[in-house]
Amino acid sequence: MACALLFSRLLPISHRLTRTSVCVFSLFLSYVCYCLLFPADTIIQRSVDVTLSCQRVPTQGAKMRIRKSLSCVSPSDVRPTTGEEARLKGAQSPPSGVQVARNDTPSPPMSNLKFGNKKLPNAIIVGVKKGGTRAVLEFIRIHPDVRAAGTETHFFDRNYDRGLEWYR
Numbered sequence: 001m002a003c004a005l006l007f008s009r010l011l012p013i014s015h016r017l018t019r020t021s022v023c024v025f026s027l028f029l030s031y032v033c034y035c036l037l038f039p040a041d042t043i044i045q046r047s048v049d050v051t052l053s054c055q056r057v058p059t060q061g062a063k064m065r066i067r068k069s070l071s072c073v074s075p076s077d078v079r080p081t082t083g084e085e086a087r088l089k090g091a092q093s094p095p096s097g098v099q100v101a102r103n104d105t106p107s108p109p110m111s112n113l114k115f116g117n118k119k120l121p122n123a124i125i126v127g128v129k130k131g132g133t134r135a136v137l138e139f140i141r142i143h144p145d146v147r148a149a150g151t152e153t154h155f156f157d158r159n160y161d162r163g164l165e166w167y168r
């Protein structure tokens with residue numbers, strides 16, 4: 001900084017002017033390059049696409065809020081009717097910990113699976129109260145291959161005595 005000040009004092013005014021004009025000119029050149037590389041059409045087109053795919057997500061509550069904030073990653077992600085149906089069925093079953101059921105092994109496409117098959121989960125979300133576990137669950141269940149319990153199952157802390165038959 002001190003060097004820059006000293007340097008600018010030593011330079012005559014004409015040189016300072018030249019330096020300023022070089023700066024302004026390089027800024028202008030950067031702007032022109034930017035305009036050439038990213039024409040306004042493409043930017044507008046991309047934002048319109050995102051908006052359209054977002055509007056096709058008729059989900060409810062937190063899921064809808066999360067989908068909006070994720071800018072609706074892909075249309076294949078949108079499988080509202082069957083997924084919501086399963087979730088509503090799960091909500092009627094006894095409450096329990098947050099669980100995420102996932103098919104890792106070779107499996108048929110999720111669209112061919114029947115809902116209501118009682119299986120133990122492949123993954124469990126463990127967390128303290130107010131630790132954001134609900135948010136984690138909502139983000140993970142956006143994935144089309146994930147089936148999650150409708151409510152927190154609380155198997156290990158409240159319903160362990162009921163056994164695996166209840167848990168399934």
Ligand SMILES: Nc1ncnc2c1ncn2[C@@H]1O[C@H](COP(=O)(O)OS(=O)(=O)O)[C@@H](OP(=O)(O)O)[C@H]1O
Nearest residue numbers: 098126127128129130131132133134135136137152
């Ligand atoms: N990413 C992120 N950043 C900051 N805060 C967050 C985040 N995700 C969830 N939350 C807040 O966590 C609270 C809910 O946590 P849980 O889902 O674990 O609650 S619960 O115990 O299962 O009911 C809840 O706080 P309160 O609104 O004070 O209840 C959420 O707002």
